[in-house]
Amino acid sequence: MTLTPLIRRPIADGWTLEATAGPVPDAMRTQVVDAPVPAEVPGCVHTDLLAAGLIPDPYLDDNEALLAWIGRVDWSYRTTFSWAPDGHERHDLVFDGLDTVARVEVNGRTVAETANQHRSYRIPLDTAGLLREGENDLVVHFTAPVPYANAQSVALGARPRPYPLPYEAIRKSACNFGWDWGIATFTSGIWREVRLESWSTARLAEVRTHAAPEGAGGRVAATVRIERADAAARAATDDLRVRLRVGGAETIASVPAGGDEVTGQLNLDQVERWWPAGYGEPHLYEVAVDLLGADETVDTAERRVGFRTVEWDTAPDDAGTPFTLVVNDQPVFVKGANWIPDDALPVRVDRARYERRLRQALEANLNLIRVWGGGIYESDDFYDLCDELGLLTWQDFLFACAAYPEEEPLRSEIEAEARENIVRLASHASLVLLTGNNENIWGYEDWDWKRRLDGRTWGAYYYHDLFPRLISELASHVPYAPGSPFSPGGQHPNAEEHGSMHLWEQWNRQDWLTYREHRPRFVAEFGWQGPPAWTTLRRSVSDDPLTPESPGMIVHQKAMEGNVKLTAGLVPHLRVPDDMETWHWAMQLNQAIAVRTALEHFRSWAPHTMGAIVWQLNDCWPVTSWAAIDGDERPKPLFHALRRAFAARTVSLQPREGGLAAIVTNDTGEEWSGTLHVRRLTFRGDVRADESLGFAVAARGTATLALSSELAQTDAANAEFLIADAGEVRGTWFFAEARDSALPPAEFDLEVSPVEGGSMVTVTATSLVRDLTFLVDKVDPAAHAEEGLITLLPGERTTVRIRHEGTLDAAQLADPRVARTLNELVSP
Numbered sequence: 001m002t003l004t005p006l007i008r009r010p011i012a013d014g015w016t017l018e019a020t021a022g023p024v025p026d027a028m029r030t031q032v033v034d035a036p037v038p039a040e041v042p043g044c045v046h047t048d049l050l051a052a053g054l055i056p057d058p059y060l061d062d063n064e065a066l067l068a069w070i071g072r073v074d075w076s077y078r079t080t081f082s083w084a085p086d087g088h089e090r091h092d093l094v095f096d097g098l099d100t101v102a103r104v105e106v107n108g109r110t111v112a113e114t115a116n117q118h119r120s121y122r123i124p125l126d127t128a129g130l131l132r133e134g135e136n137d138l139v140v141h142f143t144a145p146v147p148y149a150n151a152q153s154v155a156l157g158a159r160p161r162p163y164p165l166p167y168e169a170i171r172k173s174a175c176n177f178g179w180d181w182g183i184a185t186f187t188s189g190i191w192r193e194v195r196l197e198s199w200s201t202a203r204l205a206e207v208r209t210h211a212a213p214e215g216a217g218g219r220v221a222a223t224v225r226i227e228r229a230d231a232a233a234r235a236a237t238d239d240l241r242v243r244l245r246v247g248g249a250e251t252i253a254s255v256p257a258g259g260d261e262v263t264g265q266l267n268l269d270q271v272e273r274w275w276p277a278g279y280g281e282p283h284l285y286e287v288a289v290d291l292l293g294a295d296e297t298v299d300t301a302e303r304r305v306g307f308r309t310v311e312w313d314t315a316p317d318d319a320g321t322p323f324t325l326v327v328n329d330q331p332v333f334v335k336g337a338n339w340i341p342d343d344a345l346p347v348r349v350d351r352a353r354y355e356r357r358l359r360q361a362l363e364a365n366l367n368l369i370r371v372w373g374g375g376i377y378e379s380d381d382f383y384d385l386c387d388e389l390g391l392l393t394w395q396d397f398l399f400a401c402a403a404y405p406e407e408e409p410l411r412s413e414i415e416a417e418a419r420e421n422i423v424r425l426a427s428h429a430s431l432v433l434l435t436g437n438n439e440n441i442w443g444y445e446d447w448d449w450k451r452r453l454d455g456r457t458w459g460a461y462y463y464h465d466l467f468p469r470l471i472s473e474l475a476s477h478v479p480y481a482p483g484s485p486f487s488p489g490g491q492h493p494n495a496e497e498h499g500s501m502h503l504w505e506q507w508n509r510q511d512w513l514t515y516r517e518h519r520p521r522f523v524a525e526f527g528w529q530g531p532p533a534w535t536t537l538r539r540s541v542s543d544d545p546l547t548p549e550s551p552g553m554i555v556h557q558k559a560m561e562g563n564v565k566l567t568a569g570l571v572p573h574l575r576v577p578d579d580m581e582t583w584h585w586a587m588q589l590n591q592a593i594a595v596r597t598a599l600e601h602f603r604s605w606a607p608h609t610m611g612a613i614v615w616q617l618n619d620c621w622p623v624t625s626w627a628a629i630d631g632d633e634r635p636k637p638l639f640h641a642l643r644r645a646f647a648a649r650t651v652s653l654q655p656r657e658g659g660l661a662a663i664v665t666n667d668t669g670e671e672w673s674g675t676l677h678v679r680r681l682t683f684r685g686d687v688r689a690d691e692s693l694g695f696a697v698a699a700r701g702t703a704t705l706a707l708s709s710e711l712a713q714t715d716a717a718n719a720e721f722l723i724a725d726a727g728e729v730r731g732t733w734f735f736a737e738a739r740d741s742a743l744p745p746a747e748f749d750l751e752v753s754p755v756e757g758g759s760m761v762t763v764t765a766t767s768l769v770r771d772l773t774f775l776v777d778k779v780d781p782a783a784h785a786e787e788g789l790i791t792l793l794p795g796e797r798t799t800v801r802i803r804h805e806g807t808l809d810a811a812q813l814a815d816p817r818v819a820r821t822l823n824e825l826v827s828p
Contacts, residue, residue, distance in 0.1 A: 018037065018076055019074070021144075023069050032049070041079075059621045059622055059631070061542055064183050070185075077190055078138070080135045081136055087200070090199050096120045098116075099190075100114075101143040101170070107132065115170070118376070120192075144186075145187075159402060174375075174402070200298075202240055203226070204224060204226065205227035209221065209223075209305055216271075217270055220246050220285075221264070223261065223263045226259070242262050242290070243290040252264070252292070277367045277391060279330060280390075281390070282388060304429075308429055313326055322610065324610040327392075335365060337364075338613055338614065340620055343621070344621050370394040373396030373438035374401065386428070395425060396436075403443070426478050435484050437483045441482060446494070500520075500524040507528055511569065527614055527615035530566075530624070535634065536630045541553060545580070548566075571739075573739060575826070577825065591636070593641070604702070606665065617629060634784070652731045660711070662676055662731065665697070672696075676693045676724055677724070684744075685793050730791075738826050750819070760802075773821075774813060776808075779818055782804060785800055785802045
């Protein structure tokens with residue numbers, strides 16, 4: 001038999017959208033019920049209605065509430081596609097993603113019913129009685145997600161969760177129903193590609209690749225599952241083979257007659273290892289897997305792999321249980337941030353946007369991104385880019401902050417989605433951890449779930465049985481943890497001495513100084529809130545007057561008592577400003593200082609503590625939140641805090657038993673030695689005490705240098721501070737809170753000179769300047785300052801590069817609205 005190669009035909013044109021049932025506003029009925037709306041696929045209802053000018057932007061003011069009806073309406077997508085007999089035996093309609101509860105019709109016949117956003121669907125079409133030569137009708141009917149989830153919650157039984165709508169009862173992105181940083185959009189749509197695949201005899205149904213280094217070389221294995229077109233094809237004895245190609249090398253394995261699985265393996269004599277950011281180059285290798293017939297290639301799959309080893313050291317020690325990532329036998333201090341969907345309408349996130357965000361992560365000196373369990377499995381572009389950039393990925397299975405039913409129909413759906421995504425993600429060199437859930441094991445222990453569940457299932461089967469079993473079967477090389485936080489060995493899931501920990505008492509009830517009371521082995525979540533960039537805020541909230549408590553500001557603050565916590569977290573350190581722009585700056589700065597303080601503390605305890613993952617890197621819309629990069633893609637001052645605290649070499653001054661100490665951290669591959677010059681200064685720059693301390697810090701090491709009492713003690717706490725310099729690396733310690741200090745007004749001179757891609761700003765301080773930051777979006781919405789949170793002594797000079805187009809002058813940048821400091825939040 002002559003085999004014909006598989007053909008893929010995207011079905012992307014001619015789609016229309018219409019509302020078919022539910023509470024459509026009367027003013028909208030003629031536009032969305034009586035007439036079809038042009039639709040984009042991939043897409044969603046919101047993006048189509050926005051493109052047609054039928055709804056306002058849900059991200060502005062209180063439009064979220066105005067558009068809540070969309071999630072309570074049934075919608076239908078329609079198009080036609082051409083088909084003609086072409087000699088193939090099978091024609092499959094393939095959906096890479098349907099959001100979420102859908103019924104698919106071809107030529108008036110229902111061919112599939114689906115209820116899971118997190119998986120794909122392959123629907124064989126019966127050519128004898130269904131497909132017709134010429135045009136074929138394709139309709140996808142979507143059931144409204146809000147009433148469906150409510151009905152399923154009744155059928156399955158109510159379960160504990162922190163938000164009103166039962167997102168645990170539907171396999172849909174949890175945060176699509178709203179979160180404490182996220183808008184509720186209740187989307188529906190064909191959110192990933194749809195196509196017709198035509199093939200004969202056999203195709204590659206599943207390809208699992210794994211690259212492992214062996215000495216100077218490496219081994220690539222590919223396990224392939226074959227799908228046969230029909231029973232006759234399964235019984236045939238056609239000469240099917242699988243060819244594995246890496247570079248110029250290849251190997252061929254024969255598929256057993258009628259069999260459906262084969263493994264090929266290829267050994268390479270010389271390979272370059274894949275390393276995470278800051279540890280080496282992320283070398284990647286192209287892998288091709290071909291399904292061969294007698295005369296030609298029938299189907300092909302391509303992957304990129306990296307040769308590296310990975311494990312998490314959880315061997316108990318004298319202090320408890322570590323949680324240390326080890327890559328290529330090298331312990332890695334994890335400098336991470338949590339990732340949420342980058343848009344509340346995820347279909348708008350393309351490869352270019354992923355790349356912008358992930359390059360910002362690198363600029364902030366991150367080496368790991370944790371994909372949080374209340375969002376989505378991101379597209380292949382995300383993981384491909386992480387591979388290329390050397391950004392480690394930690395992927396949660398999609399379960400967050402709720403008890404999840406273990407009964408059907410969810411049980412089978414969850415197994416199907418887990419199987420598919422384990423296979424899809426496991427070949428990525430960047431993937432170093434799969435995690436069962438976010439906070440559910442912790443919630444079961446501490447959030448009164450046991451009593452409220454009253455014997456109902458809550459997800460333990462998934463986290464402790466299903467997921468580890470599937471990983472063992474499909475990707476045994478990928479490490480797994482049942483949850484985040486999680487303590488190996490049966491201890492409390494959020495135990496400080498064991499495994500990973502989440503620290504939220506600081507934001508919710510305590511001051512950020514209390515981060516220093518904890519010595520966790522690994523921090524997987526912690527954070528502090530702050531508003532978005534000023535330009536982002538003013539674009540999204542049109543309140544007049546704009547105040548911290550004006551209606552639009554409250555809509556764009558989703559955290560429970562968020563503004564109360566912002567104020568409570570500010571007043572121990574700074575006074576609450578009276579005017580809105582200064583309030584905005586104060587809250588942004590306090591967010592940055594809070595996280596910087598925590599990160600410097602956590603790093604100072606390495607290797608006892610071996611990682612910190614900040615909540616959170618990004619936002620999905622314009623909102624006051626924990627993010628370092630706001631919903632309009634603008635970095636906040638927190639971004640500069642991450643960049644400084646996660647730098648390869650740092651100096652920080654920390655309280656230790658018996659006094660203060662200088663902590664020198666060296667996250668490079670070479671020893672760092674030199675002299676640490678520590679001075680106790682007045683705010684005017686007068687030296688009260690100084691000391692030079694020699695140090696030598698091993699590669700990837702930490703050194704603690706005790707400070708003399710002459711340096712560490714003062715009788716003028718409100719007017720003196722410590723500064724420690726090791727070359728160009730600096731740490732500071734202020735004896736008194738800023739609000740209680742005698743900090744003078746900031747005085748400095750600016751000079752601006754144009755450079756390629758922007759301007760270079762030279763700052764010369766004539767007084768002590770604390771945390772100087774240029775809020776350059778107020779001058780140019782697209783501008784970005786590469787440095788921020790700069791502290792200068794009287795007479796010191798530094799330069800800051802600002803990326804922008806056109807020209808900026810010194811007067812614009814010196815504007816008190818733009819050049820902000822901590823000083824102005826203290827000085828009269």
